[in-house]
Amino acid sequence: MSDLSRPRGGIRAALFVIAGTASVVPALLVANAPDIPRTSHRSPQRTGQVPRVVSPTEVPPVEPVAFIDMTPDEARAYNQSIPFSTDPNPAARPFVYRGSAEDKARALDCLAAGVLYEAGDDAKGEQAVAQVVLNRLRHPAFPKTVCGVVFEGQERSTGCQFTFTCDGALTKWQPPEAAWTRAREIAARALNGKVFRPVGHSTHYHTDWVVPYWQASLDKVAAVGSHLFFRWSGWWGTPPAFNRHLVAGEPVVPALAPFSPAHRAATDASxxxxxxxxxxxxxxxxxxxxxxxxxxxxxxxxxxxxxxxxxxxxxxxxxxxxxxxxxxxxxxxxxxxxxxxxxxxxxxxxxxxxxxxxxxxxxxxxxxxxxxxxxxxxCMKRMSTTILPLASPTPQPSPTPTPSGELTGVRRASAAPTEAKPAIPPL
Incomplete structure (x- = not known):
């Protein structure tokens, strides 16, 4: 054996010592780590409850949006823990609008407003939202006009189906011409048969920084940007359930009149x-x-x-x-x-x-x-006793004004809100 063999033996021994230290020290740290307090936020899925699958003889209810109390970071972590459904996710059938020219003009602008205010000026997100609107129109649980679907629940201060219709967004921000033009182009293609395949038959969605209560009863099927898309579990989420058709008479939406000639003309005529x-x-x-x-x-x-x-x-x-x-x-x-x-x-x-x-x-x-x-x-409230209708109602305190600026609706593809809980509307 030459003299070079001695140093090599010393190096080998040193490596064994280092390796032993590297494995033993972390083990000791883990074994003796202090307890870290954790905040518990429970949802229907976390409690171990089995989601109820609605039978084909019972139309599933559509609840207003309400959120589990989580910070944006907690919501993102929770949403990531929910796996995507492994069931087939077939694309929806093409939808071609068959109404009158007047109805189609109103439907086009309702759909354009929905995709722009909900998804922001993002082409892929806008296509996904348009597909959800048309999926809803075909489903028995929703209205049978495009404007009816988009503006369902608009009379509520919270709990509308599409947040922008009842959170004051239409009065705080009007779309730039370029963004409005692109939203109308996307809406027009959707009303003429273009299908956005990734979301399949989704009827619900939300941003990844919130967790709605209804999420636990639906199947998670797709993600598009910061939005997660869901369909009903069981038969109501399958293609045969989407068997309804458009009805005539798209409602006039006065809130769209400032930038929609179709709704402005109808409002002026009335x-x-x-x-x-x-x-x-x-x-x-x-x-x-x-x-x-x-x-x-x-x-x-x-x-x-x-x-x-x-x-x-x-x-x-x-x-x-x-x-x-x-x-x-x-x-x-x-x-x-x-x-x-x-x-x-x-x-x-x-x-x-x-x-x-x-x-x-x-x-x-x-x-x-x-x-x-x-x-x-x-709506008028139904009275049970005779009253004098001329009596002046008691003044109500004015609501706190919402700061102007960029809107961060609970479904828009914008930066996550800084508040611990997004402000709220339902679907």
Whole structure:
């Protein structure tokens, strides 16, 4: 053996010592590590509950959006722990809009607004949102018009199906021309048969920094950017369940009028018709205010006036009055001639309008039993006792204004919110 063999033996021994230290020290640290307190956030999936699969004979309920109390980082970690479904994820059938030109124009702008406000100016995200809207239209659990799907629940301050329709986004931010043009192009392609295959038959989605309560009962099927897409478990998430068809009569959405000619023209037409009818009625003296209450009108609605035109009709009757109350019936035989109203008169009233600048209140209400297109906060409450409808309501505190600037709706593909819990609307 040469002299070189001795140093090699020393090096070998040193390596054994180093290797032993590298394995023993971490083991000792782990064994003696202090307990780290953990915050527990439970969801239906974490509690071990088995999601209920709705049978084919029962249409699944569509709940308003509500969120589990998690920080954005906790929500992301939780969402990553939920595996994607291993069941087949077939693409939806092409959807071709078969309505009238007027209906299609309104549907196009409703869909464009939905994809832009929900996904931001991102082409792939916008296509994914458009596919969800059309999937919903075909499903029995949702409205059967494009605008009906997009603006479902808009009358609620929280809990609407698409957040931008009830969080004030449409009044805080209007799309730049280039972004609006691209959103309309994507919407037009979707309404003419283009399918976005990755989301399959998804009917729900949310950003990865929130966890809605409904998530536990649905199958996670796709991710597009920061959005996660879900479909119903069981038969209601399979292609045969998406068997419904479009119905005629896309509703007018006044909130889109500032940047949608299709909705602006319809809104203007309803306003003009209401004003013209009201002016004619007042000119003939058939709709004068009560002699005892000069700021109160009890009227029969003119035949042919669409419900959307009722507010303009009321405004024309009220004229320059600071305080004004209009109560309207469809049937002349049911119309009241004095106040207070009877229970039957209140139940048969079709529309009412009230304004009082002193308390900052202006309210239009429809009888939603007669006009089901109007929902929620726009509906008259059914009274169980006779009341004097002219009494001024108690002033309510004004809501805290939302800071202006870039919107960060719970579904938009923008930076994650800095708050511990995203502000909220439902689907």
């Amino acid at each position: 306003d003009d018709a209401g004003a013209a009818l009201a002016e004619g009625a007042v000119a003939t003296g058939s709709m004068a205010p009560l002699a005892s209450e000069p700021d109160t009108f009890l009227i029969t609605l003119p035949a042919g006036l669409a419900p959307e035109g009722f507010p303009a009709f009321a405004l024309t009757l009220c004229g320059s009055r600071k305080h004004c109350t209009v109560m309207a019936w469809r049937d002349a035989a049911a119309t009241a001639f004095s106040v207070p109203l009877s229970q039957v008169q209140m139940e048969t009233m079709a529309f009412s309008y009230f304004r009082d600048p002193a308390i900052g209140l202006e309210r239009t209400l429809w009888n939603c039993g007669m006009y089901p297109a109007f929902k929620g906060a726009r």
